[in-house]
Amino acid sequence: xxxxxxxxxxxxxxxxxxxxxxxxxxxxxxxxxxxxxxxxxxxxxxxxxxxxxxxxxxxxxxxxxxxxxxxxxxxxxxxxxxxxxxxxxxxxxxxxxxxxxxxxxxxxxxxxxxxxxxxxxxxxxxxxxxxxxxxxxxxxxxxxxxxxxxxx
Amino acid sequence: xxxxxxxxxxxxxxxxxxxxxxxxxxxxxxxxxxxxxxxxxxxxxxxxxxxxxxxxxxxxxxxxxxxxxxxxxxxxxxxxxxxxxxxxxxxxxxxxxxxxxxxxxxxxxxxxxxxxxxxxxxxxxxxxxxxxxxxxxxxxxxxxxxxxxxxxxxxxxx
Numbered sequence: 131x132x133x134x135x136x137x138x139x140x141x142x143x144x145x146x147x148x149x150x151x152x153x154x155x156x157x158x159x160x161x162x163x164x165x166x167x168x169x170x171x172x173x174x175x176x177x178x179x180x181x182x183x184x185x186x187x188x189x190x191x192x193x194x195x196x197x198x199x200x201x202x203x204x205x206x207x208x209x210x211x212x213x214x215x216x217x218x219x220x221x222x223x224x225x226x227x228x229x230x231x232x233x234x235x236x237x238x239x240x241x242x243x244x245x246x247x248x249x250x251x252x253x254x255x256x257x258x259x260x261x262x263x264x265x266x267x268x269x270x271x272x273x274x275x276x277x278x279x280x281x282x
Numbered sequence: 283x284x285x286x287x288x289x290x291x292x293x294x295x296x297x298x299x300x301x302x303x304x305x306x307x308x309x310x311x312x313x314x315x316x317x318x319x320x321x322x323x324x325x326x327x328x329x330x331x332x333x334x335x336x337x338x339x340x341x342x343x344x345x346x347x348x349x350x351x352x353x354x355x356x357x358x359x360x361x362x363x364x365x366x367x368x369x370x371x372x373x374x375x376x377x378x379x380x381x382x383x384x385x386x387x388x389x390x391x392x393x394x395x396x397x398x399x400x401x402x403x404x405x406x407x408x409x410x411x412x413x414x415x416x417x418x419x420x421x422x423x424x425x426x427x428x429x430x431x432x433x434x435x436x437x438x439x440x
Contacts, residue, residue, distance in 0.1 A: 149310065153317075160321050176329055177416035178366055179423050183332065197415075244331060249416035250364055253409040254438045256418070261437075264336040272331035275419055 172196040172211060174248040176274045192272070193234060195263070197247035197256050210259055219255065224262050231266035239267075246274040332423060337434060354404040356436075357387075359421050361414045369417040371424075384417075388424040395428040403430050409438045 171194060196211040203209055209219030210227055217227040234241055243263050247256045263271055355375045362368045371387035372380050377394035378387065395403075405425050409418050418435060425433050 144307075146306065146310070153314065157317060160317075164321075177419040179332070179420065181427075183423060183427055246329075247415045249366075249414065251415040252438075253359075253413040253415050253418045253435070254411065256415050257409075257435055257437055260334075260336065260435060264338075267338075269336055269338065271334050271336060273334055273419055273422070274329050275332050275423070276328050277330050 170194045170196075170211075170214065171246065172198055172202060172206065174199050174202075174246065175250075176246060176276050177249040178276045178278045180278050192242045192244050194244045194246060195231075195259055197245070197251055197259055199248045199251065209255065219258070224258055227259070228262040228265040231263060231268060235267045241268070242270055242272055243268050244272045244274060332419065332426070334422060334433065334435075335431070352400075352403060354406050355399075356406045356408055357391075357421060357425070358408050358410065359413050359417055360410040361412065361417050364414065366416060366420070369414075369420065371421055384420055384424065387421070388427065391425055391430070392428040395430050399430065401429060402432060404432045404434065405430050406434050406436050408436045410440060411438050413438060 174196075193213050196206075198206040198209055198211055198216075203219075206216050208216030208223060210217040210223070212227060212230060215230065217223040217230070231243065245256065245259060245263075247259075260271065355373060355378065357371060357373045357378070360370045362370055367384060369384055371382065371384055372378075373387075373390075375394070377398055378390045382390075395401075407418065407421055407425070422433050422435065
């Protein structure tokens with residue numbers, strides 16, 4: 131066994147600098163990803179369903195179509211928000227929305243459109259979005275709802 | 283000299299053992315756990331999906347020339363308030379009957395689906411103007427729950 135030199139304690143401290151570097155990188159990465167994913171979702175309360183038939187969202191091959199609540203239309207820049215782009219609620223806006231959806235359908239015919247609307251939203255505004263989806267050739271939409279457990 | 287006595291003598295020569303704890307690895311792990319749980323809590327969403335098929339528009343709609351034309355059932359919805367149960371649901375169909383609460387409607391449509399209707403029965407939902415989206419979704423859900431997957435939402439009209 132090699133003899134230790136007297137007077138000098140053995141250096142057993144691990145070097146933490148690379149660990150801290152990597153952890154900071156991970157923090158930044160997740161913050162950025164979280165910003166991107168929450169940016170697609172407007173702040174609203176979806177309808178609540180008792181004893182729901184709903185299923186957890188499949189995160190692949192889906193696009194989120196938000197119906198902006200009336201008090202957020204100004205901040206969003208339009209009545210509808212699809213994949214980060216705002217569309218107006220008038221005829222032109224709905225036509226542009228249908229065009230954009232049709233492009234997405236052309237790229238992936240099995241694409242699922244997730245429709246998010248506030249629980250107190252007027253059905254007419256959601257219906258206009260659904261009609262734009264049907265015009266674009268989307269065959270299935272997912273309506274976002276919150277599952278509520280039956281109170282016992 | 284025995285081995286134990288030898289070790290004791292060695293310790294005495296070096297001085298008292300240092301008993302200070304190093305907290306750095308503990309803090310590292312705690313920060314990692316904190317970060318992990320923060321991220322998990324943020325990503326878990328309570329939102330779930332209710333599937334709805336949209337009608338195929340245009341001439342590509344597949345029409346079976348031998349299928350019997352099934353009369354669609356029209357269901358009307360009207361909001362009476364902002365609460366989750368503040369709605370009136372009715373139907374032109376004698377099996378489902380006049381407007382009532384959501385629970386009455388769910389029971390009636392489930393009974394009708396069990397006794398008289400087939401799974402390919404088309405159900406049209408016609409909301410009154412100003413119907414809350416939650417109430418429309420509740421009715422869609424009640425019809426699908428009864429085992430009738432072909433549901434369509436019509437344009438709101440009186």
